[in-house]
Amino acid sequence: GESYVLHTDVEEVILNATVLSSSNQLIQNLKKENFQVFEDGTKQNIVSFQHSDLPVSIALVVDNSGSMSKKRPSVNKAALDLVEASNPQDEAFVVNFSDEAYIDQEFTSSVNKLRDGLAHIESRGGTALYDAVVASADKLVADASRPKQVLVIVTDGEDNASTLSLEQTIRRVQELSGPVIYSIGLLFGDEMSRAEVRHARRALEMLSTETGGIAFFPKNIEQVDQIAAEVARDIRSQYTIGYHSTKPSTQPGFRRVQVTAEEAGGGKLTVRTRTGYFPESRAKRAGAAKK
Secondary structure (H helix, E strand, C coil): CCCCCCCCCCCEEEEEEEEECCCCCECCCCCHHHEEEEECCEEECEEEEECCCCCEEEEEEEECEHHHCCCHHHHHHHHHHHHHCCCCCCEEEEEEECCCEEEEEEEECCHHHHHHHHHCCCCECCCCHHHHHHHHHHHHHHHCCCCEEEEEEEECCCCCCCCCCHHHHHHHHHHCCCCEEEEEECCCCCCCCHHHHHHHHHHHHHHHHHHCCCEECCCCHHHHHHHHHHHHHHHHCCEEEEEECCCCCCCCCCEEEEEEEECCCCCECEEECCCEECHHHHHHHHHHHHC
């Protein structure tokens, strides 16, 4: 296979950014000079800029709890359609989770192998979503061979079995400078109370917003396929922006990142990217990568 060298420079902060118009259309024609990056309010100098369909490593993290059994055929089809709509050089792995997470297919570019991995379903007990997200993010950062990492969650309930909290999970992903998370919450039907739906929705929205992804809440199972196509389109149309922080990497603590974009005509644009990162782990990660 080809090798993609993006993370040559540990100190470089890499952002994957999606740009939308006021009518929510993807904006594809921007140049480096259309963007501004701020870290903790200070303008940063953009040192690298790409707008190409970079190959992606994808974690398909699919809920396997009992309530999912009727939904799984549609979900599995959507997951495979997402992979088929993606860059042919993408690789993906499948995690089925209930009260524990199981990697049912290692990284592969084969749709048939992914289909088999998604078919390993024995609906079990609870929903340990956060633990599954962290295990999958860890695996992406350790083993992914593509320049971009994405995690796609499909679930129909709130987490009730994880050892980690939502906040710990988000922090862990940010410490890894980890994947962009796309969530598909199947929160329709009447199995859940309004409070449970609200909790589940908030968790998926936070996981996605904090990492630069997006959370979708289809009204019915038929909408899942169309959402999968939208996720694939979103991933393929991102801008990849790199900068060197004006702060020393030894200065600890969370750094809030904001990206703005303007068209020549001055139309209002929305940029979606991760909300920030922790620098100390980047140095740790570089150390780990050298071993």
